[in-house]
Amino acid sequence: MATWDELVSYVRSAYKVVDQQPDELRLLVRFEDDRSQTVLLGREVLDGKHEWVQIASPCGRVGQVDLRALLVEVGHNTVAGGVVIMGEHVVLRHTLPLENLDLNEFTEPLSLLAATADELEEQFSGEDDDY
Template sequence: MTTWNDLVGFARSAYKVLEERPDEVRLLYEFDDDRSQTVLLGREVLDGQHEWVQIASPCGEVAYVDLKALLEEVGHNTVAAGVAIMGDYVVLRHSLPLENMDPNEFIQPLALLAATADELEEQFSGGDDY
């Protein structure tokens, strides 16, 4: 994969696409235990020339999450991803350059981020809403 279009084509073939816009794709990442996680892929362009993909997944609504406890949990137990607020949601987020990206450089971080967001959602929100 070397471009956003390549990544979107790969995502269409490997995951269930819920929604697609020119610079954003919303996927459903499904786990073996019948849980699932919504994952957003966003195209970012740095310096007007370098394409990156931003992977984000919600783990709760800001108004209902103990942010201090969540940040401590992420700080102690998360290998890859940062926490951000996007709109009304707390999300885990990770970014990768698309140039020369091997599929495993996308698949593994996506799986790790989705699983971690799902675990945090269950721990801090008590459900499987996202």
């Protein structure tokens, strides 16, 4: 893959897309234990020319999770992604450059991030929300 449009084509064929905007896709990832996780893919452009994809997944609402405990957990047990607050949500996210991106360099981080966000959501909010 080398462009956002190529990534969108691949994602539409491989994942359940529940919403699409020009620079954003919303996916619903389902797990074997009947849980599911919303994952947002966003196109970011660095310096007006370099395309990146941001993979983000909410893991709770800001007012409903112990942020310190969640950050400690992520610091000890998470390989990919960082935690940020976006609006009312605590979000696990990771960003990758699209230029020369191999398929496995996208699918593995997406899977890992979705599963980790779902585990954090279950651990810290006890919920299984599709935000």
